[in-house]
Amino acid sequence: MAVLITGASRGIGLGLLRAYRARGTEVIGTHREPPAPGWLGVDLSDPASIAAMAQGLGGTPIDLLVCNAGVNLDKGHKIESGYPADLWARTFAVNVTGVFLTIQALLPGLRAARGKIAIISSQMGSDTRPGGASYIYRASKAAALNLGRNLAVDLRGDGIAVGIYHPGWVRTDMGGTSATLGTDEAVAGLVERFEALDLSRTGCFETYDGKTIPF
Secondary structure, eight states, X not given: OXXXXXXXXXXXXXXXXXXXXXXXXXXXXXXXXXXXXXXXXXXXXXHHHHHHHHHHHTTOOOSEEEEOOOOOOOTTOOTTTOOOHHHHHHHHIIIIIHHHXXXXXXXXXXXXXXXXXXXXXXXXXXXXXXXXSOHHHXXXXXXXXXXXXXXXXXXXXXXXXXEEEEOOSBSSTTTOTTOSBOHHHHHHHHHHHHHHOSTTTTTEEEETTXXXXXX
């Protein structure tokens, strides 16, 4: 089994990478600046960088692609003075466009393995859970959810299942120290979700512990 995880240098991505390596699974993590052998250097906001990553892999079969890399740049912004246009562009470049271009570029390897795609979104992207503020992050995660749901339709014929997941509010650099969940617990739950993903569940939107989230 071969697993590729984007944004695997810290937080949930690093936790997933360590969990799969502990199982003896072949796993590759991406990072903007690869820290060691066995990592791929890729900037998900740069289409050329994504294309170069895929070219380097050369169609290697991928059993599981975890689109984990993401940014949250609009914390604490005020509606009257915050949320500048460049922040929207930078966030969507990674959280949405970067996800799509990664999947697009790695399709040959996913098709070869009849693999799975796991997109890390957030319950903040659900239309049923408006909480105000964080407009850019919420909008990007809603877009990632929509992207995953539609990819599930188009890739079913290739035998590729797509799942969209909320990892929980996790104590990471992004989640902050007030978060309610440890990385190990979130990672263990996500690994279970990924294992359960198949064509009967493709297009699912679930929490790390298996609860279905309304769209």
